[in-house]
Amino acid sequence: MIRVTVYNEYLHEKxxxxxxxxxxxxxxxxxxxxxxxxxxSVRTVTLDSIEExxxxxxxxxxxxxxxxxxxxxxxxxxxxxxxxxxxxxxxGAIFLHSAHHSKPFKRLxxxxxxxxxxxNGDRELVWVCDPAHPIAEGIGRFIKLEAEETYGEPFTIPxxxxxxxxxxxxxxxxxxxxxxFHRGNGRIFxxxxxxxxxxxFRNPGVxxxxxxxxRWANPxxxxxxxxxxxxxxxxx
Amino acid sequence: MIRVTVYNEYLHEKxxxxxxxxxxxxxxxxxxxxxxxxxxSVRTVTLDSIEExxxxxxxxxxxxxxxxxxxxxxxxxxxxxxxxxxxxxxxGAIFLHSAHHSKPFKRLxxxxxxxxxxxNGDRELVWVCDPAHPIAEGIGRFIKLEAEETYGEPFTIPxxxxxxxxxxxxxxxxxxxxxxFHRGNGRIFxxxxxxxxxxxFRNPGVxxxxxxxxRWANPxxxxxxxxxxxxxxxxx
Amino acid sequence: MIRVTVYNEYLHEKxxxxxxxxxxxxxxxxxxxxxxxxxxSVRTVTLDSIEExxxxxxxxxxxxxxxxxxxxxxxxxxxxxxxxxxxxxxxGAIFLHSAHHSKPFKRLxxxxxxxxxxxNGDRELVWVCDPAHPIAEGIGRFIKLEAEETYGEPFTIPxxxxxxxxxxxxxxxxxxxxxxFHRGNGRIFxxxxxxxxxxxFRNPGVxxxxxxxxRWANPxxxxxxxxxxxxxxxxx
Amino acid sequence: MIRVTVYNEYLHEKxxxxxxxxxxxxxxxxxxxxxxxxxxSVRTVTLDSIEExxxxxxxxxxxxxxxxxxxxxxxxxxxxxxxxxxxxxxxGAIFLHSAHHSKPFKRLxxxxxxxxxxxNGDRELVWVCDPAHPIAEGIGRFIKLEAEETYGEPFTIPxxxxxxxxxxxxxxxxxxxxxxFHRGNGRIFxxxxxxxxxxxFRNPGVxxxxxxxxRWANPxxxxxxxxxxxxxxxxx
Numbered sequence: 001m002i003r004v005t006v007y008n009e010y011l012h013e014k015x016x017x018x019x020x021x022x023x024x025x026x027x028x029x030x031x032x033x034x035x036x037x038x039x040x041s042v043r044t045v046t047l048d049s050i051e052e053x054x055x056x057x058x059x060x061x062x063x064x065x066x067x068x069x070x071x072x073x074x075x076x077x078x079x080x081x082x083x084x085x086x087x088x089x090x091x092g093a094i095f096l097h098s099a100h101h102s103k104p105f106k107r108l109x110x111x112x113x114x115x116x117x118x119x120n121g122d123r124e125l126v127w128v129c130d131p132a133h134p135i136a137e138g139i140g141r142f143i144k145l146e147a148e149e150t151y152g153e154p155f156t157i158p159x160x161x162x163x164x165x166x167x168x169x170x171x172x173x174x175x176x177x178x179x180x181f182h183r184g185n186g187r188i189f190x191x192x193x194x195x196x197x198x199x200x201f202r203n204p205g206v207x208x209x210x211x212x213x214x215r216w217a218n219p220x221x222x223x224x225x226x227x228x229x230x231x232x233x234x235x236x
Numbered sequence: 237m238i239r240v241t242v243y244n245e246y247l248h249e250k251x252x253x254x255x256x257x258x259x260x261x262x263x264x265x266x267x268x269x270x271x272x273x274x275x276x277s278v279r280t281v282t283l284d285s286i287e288e289x290x291x292x293x294x295x296x297x298x299x300x301x302x303x304x305x306x307x308x309x310x311x312x313x314x315x316x317x318x319x320x321x322x323x324x325x326x327x328g329a330i331f332l333h334s335a336h337h338s339k340p341f342k343r344l345x346x347x348x349x350x351x352x353x354x355x356n357g358d359r360e361l362v363w364v365c366d367p368a369h370p371i372a373e374g375i376g377r378f379i380k381l382e383a384e385e386t387y388g389e390p391f392t393i394p395x396x397x398x399x400x401x402x403x404x405x406x407x408x409x410x411x412x413x414x415x416x417f418h419r420g421n422g423r424i425f426x427x428x429x430x431x432x433x434x435x436x437f438r439n440p441g442v443x444x445x446x447x448x449x450x451r452w453a454n455p456x457x458x459x460x461x462x463x464x465x466x467x468x469x470x471x472x
Numbered sequence: 473m474i475r476v477t478v479y480n481e482y483l484h485e486k487x488x489x490x491x492x493x494x495x496x497x498x499x500x501x502x503x504x505x506x507x508x509x510x511x512x513s514v515r516t517v518t519l520d521s522i523e524e525x526x527x528x529x530x531x532x533x534x535x536x537x538x539x540x541x542x543x544x545x546x547x548x549x550x551x552x553x554x555x556x557x558x559x560x561x562x563x564g565a566i567f568l569h570s571a572h573h574s575k576p577f578k579r580l581x582x583x584x585x586x587x588x589x590x591x592n593g594d595r596e597l598v599w600v601c602d603p604a605h606p607i608a609e610g611i612g613r614f615i616k617l618e619a620e621e622t623y624g625e626p627f628t629i630p631x632x633x634x635x636x637x638x639x640x641x642x643x644x645x646x647x648x649x650x651x652x653f654h655r656g657n658g659r660i661f662x663x664x665x666x667x668x669x670x671x672x673f674r675n676p677g678v679x680x681x682x683x684x685x686x687r688w689a690n691p692x693x694x695x696x697x698x699x700x701x702x703x704x705x706x707x708x
Numbered sequence: 709m710i711r712v713t714v715y716n717e718y719l720h721e722k723x724x725x726x727x728x729x730x731x732x733x734x735x736x737x738x739x740x741x742x743x744x745x746x747x748x749s750v751r752t753v754t755l756d757s758i759e760e761x762x763x764x765x766x767x768x769x770x771x772x773x774x775x776x777x778x779x780x781x782x783x784x785x786x787x788x789x790x791x792x793x794x795x796x797x798x799x800g801a802i803f804l805h806s807a808h809h810s811k812p813f814k815r816l817x818x819x820x821x822x823x824x825x826x827x828n829g830d831r832e833l834v835w836v837c838d839p840a841h842p843i844a845e846g847i848g849r850f851i852k853l854e855a856e857e858t859y860g861e862p863f864t865i866p867x868x869x870x871x872x873x874x875x876x877x878x879x880x881x882x883x884x885x886x887x888x889f890h891r892g893n894g895r896i897f898x899x900x901x902x903x904x905x906x907x908x909f910r911n912p913g914v915x916x917x918x919x920x921x922x923r924w925a926n927p928x929x930x931x932x933x934x935x936x937x938x939x940x941x942x943x944x
Contacts, residue, residue: 084818088820107818109818110818114935117937118942132692132693144708168404168405172404176365176402183866185604221609228820233828236616348700353700354704356706368892377943395654418630420840421839464573466589467590470643600862633867635884638874638884640880640881646835
């Protein structure tokens with residue numbers, strides 16, 4: 001059983017009619033529906049209950065999925081650092097859409113993770129660059145999204161280990177839409193689609209990507225603490 | 237002085253009226269005009285005279301620029317191997333557009349370098365992903381090309397060291413349009429724009445990219461032969 | 473069931489008493505013993521029977537393991553190319569020790585794969601750089617080999633996707649001893665230990681690495697042919 | 709003129725007789741001597757005067773060189789963040805030896821940057837992996853250090869863009885001794901040699917590496933602020 005914890009800040013859905021129409025029970029509920037299965041259990045946490053993201057919960061989380069947008073600054077630094085440490089210990093992490101600017105992602109990348117953006121409801125095509133990557137399994141050549149927020153380069157991240165998807169927006173932008181990183185013992189996937197006003201997380205292709213990503217990020221090795229061991233004498 | 241050798245197969249220009257209209261003296265002449273300066277000398281070679289690509293010429297070439305399309309198979313294997321070896325010794329190499337399928341590029345990459353393609357004269361935007369990369373110097377955010385051949389993913393290359401440009405095509409494709417690699421002692425740049433029926437090599441942004449790429453690929457270290465040294469005893 | 477094919481040139485064992493003492497039934501038999509299990513089947517091929525490496529056999533091989541040394545040049549180019557294509561289609565490949573100079577490995581890397589070498593029977597420590605990598609599972613901090621052939625840098629390969637192991641030789645060399653690459657749809661692992669005069673392939677740590685590598689390289693996606701698809705019209 | 713700022717915490721030299729014997733005027737003075745030339749100016753800052761590392765000084769610094777060991781925690785978070793931002797804007801940064809645990813380096817890497825260590829005065833050989841890399845220029849095959857602190861893997865950093873040097877320690881460890889990264893617009897080099905009790909920064913090979921690294925890290929592109937631009941309408 002892969003134990004997934006979904007964090008969603010859950011603000012837009014409560015204050016914006018258009019968002020509520022798409023995700024009446026919150027983005028976290030849509031993500032739960034997308035991911036929960038016989039082999040994947042899902043727990044959800046929202047900004048209101050963010051103190052639930054304790055050391056213990058993170059230690060018992062195999063893969064953390066993160067969606068946040070306008071309240072990144074309300075995530076306590078202590079929790080951001082805790083998430084970073086959990087990833088370095090081996091927990092998988094999937095950052096969705098505007099989570100490019102979340103505290104844990106920026107800490108793990110070491111960069112600003114800035115990008116260019118427009119909200120025009122552009123059609124996006126998400127192309128597979130790397131068909132043999134486990135996260136692209138079953139996707140075919142591309143995913144078509146009738147409307148998404150447009151993200152553009154430069155996307156200020158470290159060079160990804162693997163660029164699995166590229167996005168084409170009808171207004172003219174191109175974007176590295178799916179990027180893999182490993183940091184410490186943990187695997188990290190950033191996926192660009194998922195604006196709150198569009199039903200992206202109900203798209204079968206997107207759901208498949210998320211399911212694949214959870215399996216890919218599920219740790220095979222994990223430590224309970226980090227540190228620089230001092231060795232008195234040569235080991236051999 | 238950086239010594240550039242431009243290889244252009246020079247077939248389309250002699251047989252296709254539309255191509256001749258764009259490049260009356262051949263693509264190699266346009267590339268010469270783009271590159272020649274007080275600090276860069278340019279020599280050109282075409283398929284008709286490909287035997288000029290001797291060991292000696294390659295040893296005296298700092299950066300080789302390659303354009304080929306429909307006669308890749310007419311390039312002798314021996315010359316392709318010679319070019320590969322020269323790059324591994326330290327010569328820089330820039331492969332343009334359909335040279336993704338040229339013998340030297342495929343040998344250096346180790347993959348098929350396949351991609352998807354369409355000829356619809358799509359508008360392309362070539363976006364800068366990595367504004368601090370020397371090849372992006374002076375480009376700003378993007379280059380706009382009114383018409384190009386469309387190239388699409390998956391582009392079957394090894395993960396590039398740096399992805400400097402992404403292309404967006406109006407028909408919907410996205411493509412890793414500018415990719416850097418190092419192999420042995422040599423630096424390699426692949427650049428996607430440059431179809432024979434469009435005046436791409438007269439676009440000021442494209443010209444700037446090519447000039448930058450020549451400076452970037454100019455070797456600082458070069459050996460005259462390759463091999464695996466046998467050492468009798470520990471060196472120290 | 474993972475279907476492994478082991479290629480061993482099988483020359484040293486027949487002509488050198490010291491090698492025969494270590495591997496009386498050939499290195500391929502030792503590799504079979506190391507790998508065969510309830511979930512892994514192993515077939516072996518030697519230089520004498522290299523024509524068995526047909527398109528069909530490669531299509532039915534999940535992971536190819538390759539050991540060769542003094543007869544690389546006797547492997548027909550056609551077979552080397554066939555192996556390269558099979559990897560690009562998705563077959564996994566593990567190249568051991570002096571297979572750094574084998575034709576298929578050099579084709580896949582695009583470089584000379586040269587290195588420095590000495591035969592002094594140095595003690596080697598193979599250190600884990602990346603403990604969360606699937607190939608390092610269960611290894612602990614290092615593998616100790618009482619005697620190995622010494623390999624030294626520069627090892628002229630493309631920058632690996634992941635450097636999993638570093639070797640320290642008592643005579644003073646350091647070497648990237650375990651390197652992962654992906655090329656096309658296939659996964660490639662190079663592992664440096666395995667000189668014919670030492671019982672390296674009977675070392676439990678080495679055996680564990682090989683078993684891990686087979687699981688890691690086992691394809692999840694595979695195609696039966698390669699090519700650049702032409703698309704008449706935009707796909708959407 | 710390349711403007712270098714050297715930060716040295718300057719504590720060991722004032723309290724430990726053995727260190728003072730090696731670096732009577734502080735490690736920063738040795739680094740100044742190593743780097744200052746007709747084309748490189750050097751300014752030094754120590755922990756006592758760390759508030760000199762203002763936004764203004766960093767904006768006027770082309771390459772920052774950092775040595776710290778036991779007082780990493782005394783570097784204010786605000787200054788560490790300022791250094792990180794300066795690198796992302798384009799400033800080069802060279803982190804020496806125990807600066808692997810400095811706040812700015814850990815922030816830029818996003819990982820713990822842990823490693824294993826021993827102080828036995830081992831002989832170290834620093835091997836060149838990548839002879840064509842600008843930082844290896846003029847080094848030959850290796851640098852021999854009669855005594856260094858031993859650092860061992862796993863070194864918990866992101867996969868480097870380029871691994872330029874590998875270290876072999878006589879006690880048995882191997883280590884990625886010279887690693888290049890780019891983050892945002894800045895170039896980063898980590899170099900492992902440089903323990904305070906040994907005259908490493910007087911070694912001609914080490915000095916050459918540092919001089920090369922300063923030239924390599926000198927920015928060609930730099931911005932004065934960071935951010936995610938919002939674009940109202942498509943740019944074209």
